[in-house]
Amino acid sequence: MVPSTSVGRGARNERTPADAVPERLLGPDAVASAFEAHVHAEDVVRVRKILAYSIAGWVSSAALDFITVYMLGQGRLSVPLGIRAVAALAFLAVLLRLHVEPAPRPPLFRALNLLVLVGTCASLALIAVEQGTIATVYTHGVSVTLVAYGLAFQEPWRRGIWLAGLPVATFFAILLGAALFSPRIHADLATTASLGAFLQNTIMIAMTGVFVVTGGHVVHQMRRQAFSQRGLGRYELRERIARGGMGEIWRAHHAGLDREVAVKIVRPDRASQPGASARFTREVRALVELKHPCTVRILDHGVTNDGLRYFAMELLEGETIDARLSGEQKLEPRRAAEIARDVARALDEAHLRGIIHRDVTPKNLFLVKLATGEEIVKVLDFGIAKDRGDAEASTLTAHGQIIGTPTYMAPEQARGTEVDARTDVYALGAVLFRMLCGRPPFEKGSQAETLQAHVWDAPPKPSWIADVPPELETIVLRCLRKAPAERFATAGALADALEAFLRAPLAARPAAREPDAPIDAAQQTLDAPLSRP
Numbered sequence: 374m375v376p377s378t379s380v381g382r383g384a385r386n387e388r389t390p391a392d393a394v395p396e397r398l399l400g401p402d403a404v405a406s407a408f409e410a411h412v413h414a415e416d417v418v419r420v421r422k423i424l425a426y427s428i429a430g431w432v433s434s435a436a437l438d439f440i441t442v443y444m445l446g447q448g449r450l451s452v453p454l455g456i457r458a459v460a461a462l463a464f465l466a467v468l469l470r471l472h473v474e475p476a477p478r479p480p481l482f483r484a485l486n487l488l489v490l491v492g493t494c495a496s497l498a499l500i501a502v503e504q505g506t507i508a509t510v511y512t513h514g515v516s517v518t519l520v521a522y523g524l525a526f527q528e529p530w531r532r533g534i535w536l537a538g539l540p541v542a543t544f545f546a547i548l549l550g551a552a553l554f555s556p557r558i559h560a561d562l563a564t565t566a567s568l569g570a571f572l573q574n575t576i577m578i579a580m581t582g583v584f585v586v587t588g589g590h591v592v593h594q595m596r597r598q599a600f601s602q603r604g605l606g607r608y609e610l611r612e613r614i615a616r617g618g619m620g621e622i623w624r625a626h627h628a629g630l631d632r633e634v635a636v637k638i639v640r641p642d643r644a645s646q647p648g649a650s651a652r653f654t655r656e657v658r659a660l661v662e663l664k665h666p667c668t669v670r671i672l673d674h675g676v677t678n679d680g681l682r683y684f685a686m687e688l689l690e691g692e693t694i695d696a697r698l699s700g701e702q703k704l705e706p707r708r709a710a711e712i713a714r715d716v717a718r719a720l721d722e723a724h725l726r727g728i729i730h731r732d733v734t735p736k737n738l739f740l741v742k743l744a745t746g747e748e749i750v751k752v753l754d755f756g757i758a759k760d761r762g763d764a765e766a767s768t769l770t771a772h773g774q775i776i777g778t779p780t781y782m783a784p785e786q787a788r789g790t791e792v793d794a795r796t797d798v799y800a801l802g803a804v805l806f807r808m809l810c811g812r813p814p815f816e817k818g819s820q821a822e823t824l825q826a827h828v829w830d831a832p833p834k835p836s837w838i839a840d841v842p843p844e845l846e847t848i849v850l851r852c853l854r855k856a857p858a859e860r861f862a863t864a865g866a867l868a869d870a871l872e873a874f875l876r877a878p879l880a881a882r883p884a885a886r887e888p889d890a891p892i893d894a895a896q897q898t899l900d901a902p903l904s905r906p
């Protein structure tokens with residue numbers, strides 16, 4: 374039911390009251406999406422089996438009808454058999470639907486289950502009406518239905534009351550309502566012995582219902598707790614950091630290493646696409662090979678038995694460039710150039726291994742403050758979870774969603790034609806533009822207009838918008854050329870150009886330095902520890 378690996382006992386025992394764990398560690402949203410998906414997947418499989426057995430039981434309990442008609446002399450046989458047959462056909466239809474992929478989503482699934490439960494109890498009541506008594510053996514059928522419900526579902530009590538209560542209410546509504554039309558039922562209600570038996574049966578059903586609903590609730594809580602403690606593989610999820618289009622990022626704890634990591638979980642609905650699993654594994658394996666210090670370090674990856682794919686990476690402390698630039702904020706040109714150079718080097722390594730990032734944006738670049746006070750950039754989100762199925766180069770997913778971020782998207786990616794390393798060069802150029810100018814090269818009202826601008830419009834010169842050194846401006850504009858061939862051929866070449874710019878001011882521009890001399894000098898000192906060999 375759950376993956377074989379789990380959180381170590383030691384870690385579990387350190388915690389205080391067991392039932393406080395899910396909320397405290399995971400927060401209200403915590404288990405929600407992942408747990409609901411997990412429970413739903415299990416429920417569908419279980420209900421398929423239980424419903425198949427229930428239909429067999431429903432058909433074979435026609436024996437009751439024969440006994441009631443031939444031995445007790447109550448009613449006609451054709452009516453109960455007819456009701457039974459119609460109900461059985463409906464249940465079979467539900468069973469077939471449960472076996473059709475994709476499995477029904479939770480709302481439809483609940484409606485189908487309710488249909489079966491209510492249908493069973495309504496049929497039982499109609500048969501009892503035909504037999505003309507409220508003190509009927511068919512009342513036990515309601516209890517049996519509740520037991521079947523209890524086996525099939527473990528719902529929180531609020532939902533359980535409805536799922537179990539509605540069928541029971543239907544049974545009594547039909548039986549008592551029939552008193553208005555059927556003289557026999559009316560007379561039976563006035564008979565003390567029948568009324569007594571009826572009340573006894575009612576109490577028994579109520580008790581069964583209470584046990585089934587509360588028991589289901591308790592089991593639900595236990596499953597939820599087990600799920601949250603189990604976490605994902607060796608990781609215990611602690612707090613959700615972000616939720617994006619493709620998945621969720623969690624702060625998680627590895628009990629064995631006693632280390633905090635970030636875990637990215639691919640959203641269950643994305644994960645179910647055909648071939649997604651193999652693709653995911655292939656891509657994570659490639660990323661694990663990336664060694665550049667400015668690429669986020671991938672530590673581990675896995676798939677749970679219920680099909681949630683995840684991978685663990687180093688947990689970063691800091692903020693994204695997007696957060697740093699919030700509003701119209703700019704970065705000092707040298708700092709922007711350093712960041713872009715480091716990102717370009719990280720991308721270059723990925724490109725050499727055949728990995729194109731495809732989504733270089735300020736949200737996917739993370740500024741990490743080290744204990745020494747220096748700050749380094751880390752490239753995140755190497756398109757692992759992105760739908761790259763058949764439409765390898767397509768901009769749109771099957772659902773018409775854009776892959777990548779229009780604001781930073783190269784013309785060839787916007788068009789949906791082939792992408793390569795120079796596509797990332799373009800996007801990085803657009804990010805550098807934003808870091809220098811406080812706004813991206815194209816700001817349009819809609820995504821479609823932005824994409825068109827990338828394809829057709831010349832970008833504004835950064836120096837029109839902000840104080841950008843001409844050498845740096847040349848680099849930015851070269852990245853933003855429409856034709857890939859006119860850009861830097863590789864991210865490495867871009868990094869070299871930025872490096873040359875960063876080295877230049879000291880030697881080549883003594884005149885320009887005059888007014889800025891103290892700042893420049895201070896900057897150089899500040900910068901010194903930042904540049905890596």
Ligand SMILES: Nc1ncnc2c1ncn2[C@@H]1O[C@H](COP(=O)(O)OP(=O)(O)O)[C@@H](O)[C@H]1O
Nearest residue numbers: 615617618619620622635686687688689736754
């Ligand atoms: N290793 C990490 N450590 C800390 N925060 C992270 C880490 N990875 C991602 N994040 C945060 O989660 C956000 C989304 O992550 P990302 O990998 O870009 O997912 P998505 O596919 O949803 O865009 C990032 O912008 C960042 O704020």
Ligand SMILES: [Mg+2]
Nearest residue numbers: 617736737754
């Ligand atoms: Mg992202």
